[in-house]
Structure formats: C-alpha cells, structure tokens
Amino acid sequence: MNEYICYPFLIKIDIKLFFSYFFLNPYRAVRKHLERKGERSPHQYGETPVKVIEKLIKASGGINKYQYFVDLGAGRGRVCAFVQKIFGCKVFAFEQLRVFVKKGKKLFPKVHFTYGNFLDQDLKKFDLIYLYGTMMKEKEIVAFTQKVGQRTRVITISYPLTDYDSRFKVINEVEVEFPWGKTKGYIQKLRG
Ligand SMILES: C[S@@+](CC[C@H](N)C(=O)[O-])C[C@H]1O[C@@H](n2cnc3c(N)ncnc32)[C@H](O)[C@@H]1O
Numbered sequence: 423m424n425e426y427i428c429y430p431f432l433i434k435i436d437i438k439l440f441f442s443y444f445f446l447n448p449y450r451a452v453r454k455h456l457e458r459k460g461e462r463s464p465h466q467y468g469e470t471p472v473k474v475i476e477k478l479i480k481a482s483g484g485i486n487k488y489q490y491f492v493d494l495g496a497g498r499g500r501v502c503a504f505v506q507k508i509f510g511c512k513v514f515a516f517e518q519l520r521v522f523v524k525k526g527k528k529l530f531p532k533v534h535f536t537y538g539n540f541l542d543q544d545l546k547k548f549d550l551i552y553l554y555g556t557m558m559k560e561k562e563i564v565a566f567t568q569k570v571g572q573r574t575r576v577i578t579i580s581y582p583l584t585d586y587d588s589r590f591k592v593i594n595e596v597e598v599e600f601p602w603g604k605t606k607g608y609i610q611k612l613r614g
Contacts, residue, residue, distance in 0.1 A: 425471070425472055425473070428473070429472060429504070429508070431507055432472060432504065435500060435503045435504065435507075435530075436500075438529045438530075439498055439500060439529065442525050442528075442529055443498065443525070446521065448467055448497060448498055448522070449465075449467045449468075451467075451519060451521060451522075452464070452466055452467035452497075452519065453465060453466075453467070455518070455519055463557060466557045467497065468554075468600070468601070468602070469497060469498070469500055469501065470501050470552075470554055470579075470600070471599070471600065471601070472500075472501070472504045474598045474599065474600065474607070475501050475504065475505060475552065476504075476508065477596060477598060477607075478552070478577045478596065478598065478607045478609070479491075479505065479509065479550065479577070481594045481595075481596045481607070481609055482550060482575045482577055482593075482594065482609040483575065483609075484509070485505075485509050485511045485549060485550050486509070486510075486511060487509075487510040487511055487512075488511075488512075489511050489512065489549040489550065490511065490512045490514065490547055490548045490549050490550070491505055491509070491511045491512065491513050491514065491548065491549065491550045491551075491552070492513075492514040492515070492516060492545070492548045492550075492551050492552070493505075493513075493514070493515050493516070493552045493554075494516055494540040494545075494551060494552065494553045494555065494566075495516065495517060495518070495540060495553070495554065495555060496515030496516060496517045496522070496526070496535070497517065497522060498522055498525070498526065499515050499517075499522070499526040499529065499530050499533055499535065501552065502514075502515045502526075502530065502533040503529070503530045503532075503533060506530070506532050506533055511549075511550075512534070513532070513533045513534065514533070514534045514535075514536065514548070515533050515534065515535045515536070516536050516538065516540040516543055517535065517536070517537065518537070518538065518539055518540075520537055522535075523535045523536070523537040540566075541562065541565050541566060541569070543569075544569075545569045545570060545571065545574070546569070546570075546571035546574070547571070548571065548574050549573070549574060549575065550574070550575050550576075550577070551570070551574055551575070551576045551577065552577045553566070553576060553577065553578050553579075554579050555578070555579075556579055556580050556581075560586065563583070563586045564586050564587065567583055567586055567587040567589070567590065570583075570590075570611075570612060571612075572612055573611075574611060574612075575593070575609055575610070575611050576590075576609070576610050576611065577607060577608070577609055578607070578608050578610070579598070579600075579605060579606075579607055579608075580605045580606065581608070582595070582608040582610055583608070583610050584610065589612050589613060590610045590611065590612055590613070591610060591611065591612075591613050592608055592609070592610045593609050593610060593611060594608075594609040595607065595608050595609070
C-alpha cells in the first residue's frame with residue numbers, strides 16, 4: 423500500500439499484472455520450469471521491491487533517457503515497467519520463461535522483452551545491468567562477468583562480482599530490504 427502512495431502509477435502496472443497472472447502463479451511457473459530442467463533448488467522466483475531498485479539505481483549514479491538498462495532474469499517485468507516509467511531510460515528484459523516474455527510484451531510495450539538465457543545475449547551495449555541472481559552457480563557468475571562491457575555498471579544483490587573476478591571494482595554498496603530480509607546491493611564496474 424505504501425508503494426502506491428509513493429508511486430501512484432504503480433497501481434496501473436499491478437492491476438495489469440494481477441489480471442494477466444490471475445491463472446498463473448509466477449513462483450509455481452518458475453519452479454515447474456526448473457524442475458523440468460532437473461534443477462536441485464527450484465524455488466528461485468521473487469520480485470525486487472520498487473523502492474529497492476530505485477535506491478540501487480540512484481546509488482549507481484542514475485540513468486537517463488538515452489541510456490540502456492537491462493534486468494537479467496526479468497520475471498513478470500514489474501521492475502522493468504517501473505524503471506522505464508520513473509527513469510525514462512531504454513529498458514530491456516531478458517527472461518528464460520516464454521510465458522513471461524509473451525505476457526510482458528503485451529502488458530509493457532515500452533519494455534523490450536527477449537526470450538532466452540541471458541548468458542547467451544550480447545550485454546556490451548548496456549549502461550546499467552541489474553542482476554538479482556542470488557541463486558546463480560559460481561560458473562554462471564564467472565561466465566556472466568566475461569560478458570560485461572568496459573563502461574557498464576552492474577548491480578548485484580548479496581555478493582559483489584569482485585568475489586569472482588578481480589578485474590572488477592565495487593564503486594558503491596547500499597543496504598537494501600527484500601521480503602526475505604536485509605542484504606547489501608553492490609554496484610561495480612570493470613577497472614579502467
Ligand atoms: C528472482 S526472479 C527476479 C525477477 C526480477 N528481476 C525482479 O527482480 O523482480 C529471477 C528470474 O530470472 C529468470 N532467470 C533465471 N536465470 C535465467 C537465465 N539464465 N536467463 C534468463 N532468465 C533467467 C527466472 O526465470 C526468474 O523469472
């Protein structure tokens with residue numbers, strides 16, 4: 423409710439999501455997808471509170487309407503729709519569940535949804551990457567670090583990329599609160 427007082431436009435986004443997902447629970451959809459793939463820990467869905475993504479983007483130095491933002495593993499696209507509206511930047515959503523991409527394209531036409539594994543995408547053009555990848559395996563994080571462009575800032579949750587790749591430096595870190603508890607958000611980029 424508090425979110426709607428701070429961001430009245432969010433009501434429209436959430437009403438669209440409510441009706442579109444009335445018969446599809448996103449937590450269940452991701453769990454089923456991961457179970458089919460034989461994943462050992464299939465409980466991987468969760469959404470970033472909008473206040474958290476706003477705080478993280480501001481802590482990263484912000485983003486303007488000429489710049490490119492991507493959410494890697496965008497889920498239903500709530501974060502993307504919010505970021506597009508509040509910062510006016512060019513917003514991309516990469517997602518491995520076809521149904522999220524199909525619905526996202528219809529619900530949020532200003533967000534560029536792409537279906538597939540984000541590790542297969544070219545990430546060099548992005549000014550700011552959001553990676554809420556708290557369940558990623560070490561080899562996936564290492565593969566991701568190889569795809570980051572020289573001028574790209576990357577936001578991660580709970581761990582810094584410097585734990586996996588010494589070419590990065592943390593430029594800021596902030597405390598953030600998710601429904602599951604408090605943690606840190608890290609903003610990093612490749613050393614110059
Ligand atoms: C924890 S949810 C985060 C949703 C959204 N980013 C947010 O913060 O609200 C993770 C999402 O990433 C997707 N995902 C995980 N690994 C992926 C990959 N390698 N390629 C594309 N999507 C992926 C999952 O299907 C899920 O929808």
